[in-house]
Amino acid sequence: MMEMTAPGSITRIMLHVLYALIPGIIAYVIFFGWGVVINIIIAVITALTVEVVMLLLRKRPIKPYIMDGSAVVTAVLLALALPNLAPWWLIFIGVSFAIIVGKHLYGGLGYNPFNPAMIGYALLLISFPLEMTIWLQPDNTLSFAQSLNYALFSTLNNIDIDAMTMATTLDTVKTQSGLGQSFAAIQASAPAVFGQFAGKGWEWINLAFLLGGLWLLYRRVISWQIPVAFIGSIFIMSLLFYPFTETSPIYHLFGGATMLCAFFIATDPVTASTTPTGRLIYAAGIGVFAYIIRMWGGYPDGIAFGVLLMNMAAPTIDYYTRPKAFGEST
C-alpha cells in the first residue's frame, strides 16, 4: 500500500487534454461554424453509451472506467478529424467502431495496440469515401440549427449544399498537382482555400491547437519527445521535398491536422512508444509516413495511417530502446 501519492490520475490527464483542445475548437467554430460542435456532441453521446454497454458486457465496474474520461477524449478527437458537415450515422459508426473494436475487443484501455480514434477514422475513410470529403468552406453562413438539421436528416432544406462545400486545402492541392498544376497556379485558381500562410482557416486552427499543446507540455501531461519529433520530421520532410512539391514547410506544419496530431493524437500514451528514445523514433516515423501519404498517397492527409503504422511498430521500438539502467553503462 502506498502511503503517499501524487494527485495525478487518468481522469486528470484526460481533462487536461480536453481543456487543451478548447482553443482549437473555438478557432474551428469561428472559421467553419457550428458543425464541429455538433460532431462532438454526437460523438460524445455515442462514446459514453457504447462504453457503458461494453463495460456491462465485459462485467467491468462502470464508474472508475467511465470516469477515466478516455472514451470522451477518443470521441472528441475523432469528431475533430471528421468533416464538419457529417451525418450522424457516420459519426455513430466511427465512434462505435473506435470504442468497441479499437478498444474493448483488445481488452480495454491500456491494452489496445492501435489508437482508437484513428482506427475509427480509417474505417470511415475506407468505407464512406464520399461522405468523408464533404467539407464546409470557411466563412459559411450555416446556423447551428441548419447544421444540426443536416447532421440529423442529411439535408440542408432549401440551401444548395454544393455551394457551401468544397474540398479541403490539402485535397485541392493534391488533386490539382496530380493534374500537373504548379503550386502557384493552384493558389491562383482557388483563392478560397488559401489563407495567409497555409490553408484558409486551418492555419489558425492549427495555431490554436499548438497553443493548447504547449500548455499540455507546460503542465507535463505529455512529454516533449513526440510533438518535437513529429513536427521536426514533417518540417524536414517538407524542406527536403520543397523543390519538387512546391509546398513549403509552413504550409505543411499549419495545414491539415498536423498540430492536432502532434500534441493530441500521436501523444496517446497507450499506443505510442513508451521509452524516451522510442518516442522520438515513433513520432518521427509518423511524420515521415504522414508526409508521404499526404503528398503521394491516395488520401488527402496521411496522419491516421501514419499513426496506425507506427502503432504496429511501437512494441518493437520499445524493446530496442530500453534506457540503460543505473550502473549499466559503466
Added chain:
Amino acid sequence: MQDKLNSIPVRKTQWKFHGGLKLAGHKKQSMQTGIATAIVPEQLIIPLQQHIGRPAKPVITIGDKVLKGQCIATLKDPTSITAAIHAPSSGEVIAIETHAIPSMNRQTANCIIIKTDGEDRWLPSIKPVDNPTSLSSDTLKQLIIEAGIVGLGGAGFPTHLKLTAETKPLDTLIINAAECEPYITCDAVLIEEQADKIIQGIQIILHTIGIQHCLIGIEDDKPQAIQALQKALATINNHTIQLIQIPTRYPAGGEKQLIQVLTGKEVPLNKLPHDIGIVCHNIATVHAVTEAIKEGKPLIERVVTVTGDKLQQPKNMRVLIGTPMQDVLNECGYTESNDQSLIMGGPMMGIHLDSADYPVIKTTNCILVRKKQKQPVALPCIRCGECARVCPANLLPQQLYWYTRAKDLDRVQDYQIFSCIECGCCDYVCPSHIPLVQFYRYAKTEIWTQEADRKKSDHARERHEYRQFRLERKKAEDAERKAKKKALLNKKQGIKTPEQDSKKAAIEAALKRVKERQSEQAAIAKNTEGLTDEQQKKIDEVEQRRKNKLQKEKLNTKLEDN
C-alpha cells in the same frame, strides 16, 4: 567562532541522479523539541536478528539476571554476517521465544525477553578508549564487533563488515546524512545535538579503514544540522572530511544515488560501492561507533522519530532496543483507532504494521502514525511513462509491470528488475494508482524461488552422482580386496598373480564408468533439441505445474485480469 565557521565551506554538489521526487517534508512537527528519553519499559523484547544476515547466538539462559550492556547474544566468528546483541537494561531473562518482529510479511522470530528491574544497572563490558586513533585497525574493528553495531539507516548491515576493503582498496568514506524520506528526522536531531561525536566517529572509521577522504552528504533542508556539523568540523581542523550539501530530492539517501550525487560515479550494475572504492555509513551508525569506543557503550538504544498527523506529541526519542512500540507511542499521545495506519520507517519505504505490539529494533528509525489513506482503485497502465521519468534506477517500471503481470520472468530480468531499489517513486506518480512495487517484490521473490528450486534439483543431481561414484568405488575396493585375498591364497599355494596393482586398475575403471555416465547426462541436459517426445512431454508437464503454481499465487491487487 564566526570566522572559523566561515573557514569550513559547505560545498554544493554538481551532480544529480536520474528521476526522483520532490516530496512534502512533514519534518517540522517532530523537531519542536530536543531528543527525549523514553521510559525503560517493563519488558524488553529483543529479536536475535535485527540485522541483515544470520541471527545471533544467545549466550544466556532463561532465568539469568542480566545487566545493562551485558552481551546476551553473540556471533560465532568475526567474518559471519551477524551482530552481537546486548541487554538494553538490567533485569531477568524470562523467556527466549518467538515473537512478531517488524517485517514486510508479519514474520515471527526468536526473541530474548527481559523483565526489567527498573534499576538500569550497568555492566561496563567494553573498556572506553580515550584516544582511539592510537589503537590498531584490528583492535578497533574488534571493539565495533563487540558493540554489536549495525547500519542504523535502515538496512541494518553489520558495520564491522564494512570496514575492510574486499576486492579493491577503498579510498572514500561516504557518510549518509541525507535523510530523504518525509517525516523522519532522527538523524537531523542527532546531528544537531551530537555533531562532535559524529565527527569523532568519522575519524575513528577513517582510521579503522586506513583512509583519509570522507564526504558527508546532507540534504539542504536541514540548515541547523549543517551548521552543527560545520562547527564540529571547525574544531578538528581536518580538511579531508568534506561537508556536501545536496538538493532535497527523494531518494537522495539511497546508497547508490547518494554516491552518484556526491561523486558523480555510478556503481556498476550488480556491483557494490566497494567495487569502486567507496564505503557508506549512516550518520547514526557513526555516532554509535563513537559511543561504543569512547564511552564503552554497546548499541542498546537509538534515536527514533515518533511522528505523524495522528499523534498529539510527535517527537524524537532515545529508545532502548526491544522497547514495545506501544510504550513508545503512549509517550507521544497515541490513541488506537481504526482510521490510522502504523508504519515503521517512512511513508515511502516503510513497513505497515498491524498493531503496536512490535519491539523497536536497531533499524527502527521512525514510527509513523498517519490517517489511513483511501486506496484508489487501480486502473490499467496507460504507458504514460511517468514512472520511468521518476525512476532513480532508470528502469522502465511500466515494462517491468507488464511482464510481471504476463508472468514473463525472463523479460522481467532483461528489464533489470534487480536494480529496482523499491523506492516507490513509480507508485507515487502512477496516474493509474497501480501498486507497482508490490508487483516487483512479487517478481523478485518468484525469481528467487525458481532459482532456489533449480539449485535444489542441481544439488540433488550432484548428490546422486556422488552416490554413484561411492558405490562404484566400493565395488572396486571389494573387488580389489577379493583379488588380494585370492593373491594371498595363491601365494600361499605358490601361484603368481598376473596383476599386482589390481586395486588401482579397478578404481580407475570405476571412475571411468562414472565419468562416462556424467558426460552422457550432461549431453542429455544440454541437448534439449534432441529430446524424445516423452522426455519433452515430461519437461512440459513440470513446466506447466510450475506455471500453475505461479498462477495460483494471487497478486495482491484489485486489478482484474483481462
